[in-house]
Amino acid sequence: MTSVKDFRVEEEPTATDLGRGRFVFSDRYSVFDWGEMPDHIPNKGASLCLMGAYNFELLDVNHVPTHYVGVVEDGEVKDLGECESPPTEMAIELTQVPDLPHEDGEYDYGAYHEVAGENYLIPLEIVFRNTVPVGSSLRKRGEPADYGLDTEEWPEEAVDLPEPVVEFSTKYEEQDRYLDRDEADDIAGVVDLDQLEELALAVNHILTDHAARAGFAHEDGKIECLYHDGTVKVADVVGTFDENRFSYDGQQVSKEVVRQYYKRVQPEWVDAVAAAKQEAIETGEPNWREQCEIEPKHLPDEIVDALSDLYCAGTNAYVDYDWFDAPSIEDAVAAARDLN
Known part of the structure; x- marks a missing residue:
């Protein structure tokens, strides 16, 4: 189980063959790497499953290889268009995910790849950015001219x-950290880093183009990938309001709404999380959350309702079909804007 979706194995992968499994999407959510937050957002899981499936099928049409098999309704694997209602389960191919040893503050990627062989989940997140918002960590890693800005x-x-802009960060370390190309290349294993960058740019182009036609601005996002027998495939889930950052008419339609709410309403928790992470970096202690002395508060009911409407209305607009009984995207965005 992850903080937002459950994971079921139907057929274990081997050193040579992919397995089969399912993601079961929940209404849980996470911000600031906290893990499961105190509240659930109704229909969020179905929204993410539906939007992820839509994007995987969009990538397939554009000849981008992925681990997506289909969505599950009434126990049957189907294409999204065959479903009668919003699905919450996604059928996927599985690859090996070896343990990543951690000792004396160091992660042993050599041991990871020794087990991984030619069938493994690449232990990187490949991040792409189309915009740089205020507060973005990118601003700390470079000057505007480094990214073509005058x-x-x-x-x-x-x-x-x-x-x-494409960047690489760790995936399985207790805290994500951005990497230079040499270290990212080492962590990627036998996969060529340029190939991962080209794949990320292709996915970004497809999603950005579709989002624009649906009225959204696609600001940034990420992909995760598996490697199997010489082929790199997009894995995990792609292009949802959790994995990526979208806006509509200048208003965020993503988890960023919740992040900003906590920054405004419970800044002491946000600061405590940041302090615990920094202390963990300095001490080499991986379990930073155990050092955080403040817990996040529950969201008010009206915030939960507005977020649910935003996920559902946003998904309806993005896929151009009313899967959910939700307000128009314009009304949902206006309600979210009133939360600020």
Whole structure:
């Protein structure tokens, strides 16, 4: 189980063959890497499953290999268009995920790949960015000119990048950290890093183009990938309001709404999380959450309702079909904007 979806294995992968399994999407959510938060958001799981399936099928049409098999309704694996109601289960191919040893503050990727062989989940997140919002960590890692911007200092508002930027971060470490290309190349194993970058740019282009036609701005996102017998496939889930950052008419339609709410209403918890993470980096202690002395508070009911409407209305608009009984995207966005 992850913080937002459950994982079922139907056929174990082997050193040579992919297995089969399912994601079961829940209404749980996570922000700031906390794990499961105190509240559930109704229909969020169905929204993510539906949007993820839609995007996987969109990638398939564009000849991008993925681990997606279909969605599950009444125990049967189907294409999304065959479903009668929003699905909450997704059938996928499975690859090996070896243990990543951690000792004396160091992660042993050599041991990971020794077990992984030619069939493994690449232990990286490949991040792509089309915009740089205020507060983005990218601003701390480089100057505007490094990303093709004709300005000496970062503006005090979000900036559209002239070309998408691709970065690599760790996936299985207790805290995600961004990597230079040499370290990312080592962690990727036998997979060529340029191939991962090209794949991320292709996915970003497809999602950005579709989002624009649906009225959304696609600001940033990530992919995860598996490697099997010489082929790299997009894995996990792609292009949802949790994995990626979308906006509509200038309003975030993503988990960013919740992040900003907690920054405004419970900043002491947000600060405590940041402090615990920093202390963990300095001490080499992987379980930073155990060091955090403040717990997140419950969301008010009206916030939960507005978030549910935002997920459902956003999904309806993105896929151009009313799967959910939800307000229009314009009304849902207006309600979310009123939360600020």
